[in-house]
Amino acid sequence: MNSEPTGIEADRARGIVTISWADGHQSSYTASQLRWACPCAVCHGEWGRPGVLAGLKALEPEEQQLTDLLAVGPYAVTPVWASGHSSGIYSFEYLRTLCSCEQCRLNPGNPPSATSDRH
Numbered sequence: 001m002n003s004e005p006t007g008i009e010a011d012r013a014r015g016i017v018t019i020s021w022a023d024g025h026q027s028s029y030t031a032s033q034l035r036w037a038c039p040c041a042v043c044h045g046e047w048g049r050p051g052v053l054a055g056l057k058a059l060e061p062e063e064q065q066l067t068d069l070l071a072v073g074p075y076a077v078t079p080v081w082a083s084g085h086s087s088g089i090y091s092f093e094y095l096r097t098l099c100s101c102e103q104c105r106l107n108p109g110n111p112p113s114a115t116s117d118r119h
């Protein structure tokens with residue numbers, strides 16, 4: 001498993017985050033994809049309780065507008081959303097499991113973790 005990034009690019013205008021990994025792989029995420037995957041306790045729930053995202057079908061545009069991407073130590077990033085929400089800490093390992101490119105879907109290098117939630 002290689003979840004070490006060598007480069008992160010956040011294109012706020014287009015709402016696309018691109019991560020280059022140490023093994024040469026590249027992943028692109030749309031802002032809304034990342035927003036729906038927010039792992040914070042409010043969005044995702046905790047201790048078996050569902051989070052608010054589980055009860056939503058759509059998000060307000062400002063919830064999906066990326067205003068910033070902050071580094072959290074050497075192992076994670078936190079997106080800041082136009083709504084002010086910024087409590088999701090996305091570890092690189094988690095982000096790698098979110099990669100939805102054809103290669104990762106067909107040959108998942110990382111088994112989906114128990115915490116990943118498919119909509």
Ligand SMILES: [Zn+2]
Nearest residue numbers: 038040043088
């Ligand atoms: Zn959240």
Ligand SMILES: [Zn+2]
Nearest residue numbers: 027099101104
């Ligand atoms: Zn991939």
